[in-house]
Amino acid sequence: PAPQHPFALLDLDTLIDDEEKAIRDVVRQYVDDRIKPEVGDWFETGSIPAKELAQEMGALGLLGMHLEGYGCAGTSATAYGLACLELEAGDSGIRSLVSVQGSLAMYAIHAFGSEEQKTEWLPRMAAGEAIGCFGLTEPDFGSNPSGMRTAAKRDGDDWVLNGTKMWITNGTVADVAVVWAQTDGGIRGFVVPTSTPGFTAREIHKKLSLRASVTAELILEDVRLPASAVLPDVKGLRGPLSCLNEARFGIAFGTIGAARDCLETAISYSIDREQFDRPIAGFQLTQKKLADMALELDKGYLLALHLGRLKDKHVIRPEQISVGKLNNAREALAIARECRSILGGNGITLEYPIIRHMNNLESVFTYEGTNEMHTLVVGEALTGLAAYRG
Numbered sequence: 144p145a146p147q148h149p150f151a152l153l154d155l156d157t158l159i160d161d162e163e164k165a166i167r168d169v170v171r172q173y174v175d176d177r178i179k180p181e182v183g184d185w186f187e188t189g190s191i192p193a194k195e196l197a198q199e200m201g202a203l204g205l206l207g208m209h210l211e212g213y214g215c216a217g218t219s220a221t222a223y224g225l226a227c228l229e230l231e232a233g234d235s236g237i238r239s240l241v242s243v244q245g246s247l248a249m250y251a252i253h254a255f256g257s258e259e260q261k262t263e264w265l266p267r268m269a270a271g272e273a274i275g276c277f278g279l280t281e282p283d284f285g286s287n288p289s290g291m292r293t294a295a296k297r298d299g300d301d302w303v304l305n306g307t308k309m310w311i312t313n314g315t316v317a318d319v320a321v322v323w324a325q326t327d328g329g330i331r332g333f334v335v336p337t338s339t340p341g342f343t344a345r346e347i348h349k350k351l352s353l354r355a356s357v358t359a360e361l362i363l364e365d366v367r368l369p370a371s372a373v374l375p376d377v378k379g380l381r382g383p384l385s386c387l388n389e390a391r392f393g394i395a396f397g398t399i400g401a402a403r404d405c406l407e408t409a410i411s412y413s414i415d416r417e418q419f420d421r422p423i424a425g426f427q428l429t430q431k432k433l434a435d436m437a438l439e440l441d442k443g444y445l446l447a448l449h450l451g452r453l454k455d456k457h458v459i460r461p462e463q464i465s466v467g468k469l470n471n472a473r474e475a476l477a478i479a480r481e482c483r484s485i486l487g488g489n490g491i492t493l494e495y496p497i498i499r500h501m502n503n504l505e506s507v508f509t510y511e512g513t514n515e516m517h518t519l520v521v522g523e524a525l526t527g528l529a530a531y532r533g
């Protein structure tokens with residue numbers, strides 16, 4: 144019999160409708176034509192044409208695509224998830240660019256911004272003419288952002304921001320930063336044009352993961368903003384955490400894309416590669432690896448689709464998104480490592496996508512809430528006991 148694609152094993156295409164398939168196919172084509180041929184080089188050199196890519200993906204309607212109005216495409220959450228899946232089949236860094244733009248920066252402005260902030264930024268961000276970043280993490284506060292030191296103080300009507308943000312995706316290419324800071328009234332979000340005096344972004348070098356993605360440190364030194372810069376409609380950690388839920392939802396899908404690309408590569412390689420006078424795919428040990436990975440891939444995809452349907456019905460809960468992020472990032476990483484072994488020596492070069500996905504997934508395992516933090520969210524949901532603090 145002819146080899147079947149892992150998704151065909153369970154006829155998983157029957158779970159998505161024609162419009163979702165059409166969106167998926169457009170993104171897959173873009174990734175095949177534009178991203179896959181070049182991303183190995185971008186990863187190797189640690190540089191991407193971020194502005195160009197943002198404009199191209201804006202023209203395709205991929206930026207803030209599940210948001211309504213202000214030039215956004217207004218698709219279903221599931222369609223957005225499928226787009227993330229296809230983008231991450233290209234590279235987790237490209238999906239990160241889109242996630243940070245749409246689910247973090249644009250979502251924050253869309254959900255909590257003033258009418259003036261929305262009309263100023265969202266149409267340009269949807270078109271990819273302006274890039275956004277999202278500054279929550281600090282050098283000393285990652286998993287526990289409630290301790291953040293970045294502070295915004297009033298000076299007359301103005302706000303003055305001081306502090307440092309760390310690991311900020313899109314940082315040096317951003318036109319606008321959504322920055323979270325402590326105020327006398329708790330944590331608030333600020334819309335900061337990156338051209339404001341006192342704002343500096345420094346790229347983080349020597350990364351061995353997400354190399355086809357810009358990661359930066361943001362330094363805010365007496366950044367003076369008008370009263371209108373604060374996001375008016377949210378106070379406290381609920382603001383950044385609801386943005387993170389949006390992005391984590393996309394990661395539950397995206398990681399399946401990276402894993403799918405690894406498994407497709409490993410299956411075709413193992414069919415072509417001969418040792419001991421037969422394809423290595425014909426050995427039972429290889430088949431066990433492939434079968435186990437196809438099971439996890441398909442289960443992860445089913446989980447992501449289920450979350451998509453819950454989100455489209457507006458009934459999804461944060462711990463459900465944690466289940467998706469925790470499971471799919473973990474299993475995608477395990478799949479990438481196993482696929483790497485099937486390629487033998489060839490598995491360690493950028494000639495094949497697997498080790499790039501594998502290294503990228505180490506970041507995805509950690510960002511947007513670490514594997515451990517999501518485990519604790521699920522643990523709390525199951526027991527009613529929060530175990531974050533001693």
Ligand code: FAD
Binds near residue numbers: 512513
């Ligand atoms: P820590 O919080 O110091 O954690 C270290 C380890 O301790 C982890 O294993 C963690 O799970 C564990 N740990 C911590 N607390 C507990 C506990 N209570 N119980 C058990 N274990 C615990 N942030 C942004 O704001 N914007 C971005 O755009 C962004 N992009 C990123 C891009 C990349 C490539 C990377 C690597 C990170 C990015 N981040 C971003 C930051 C990311 O969200 C943080 O790295 C993450 O939240 C973890 O924080 P930390 O690195 O400080 O690790």
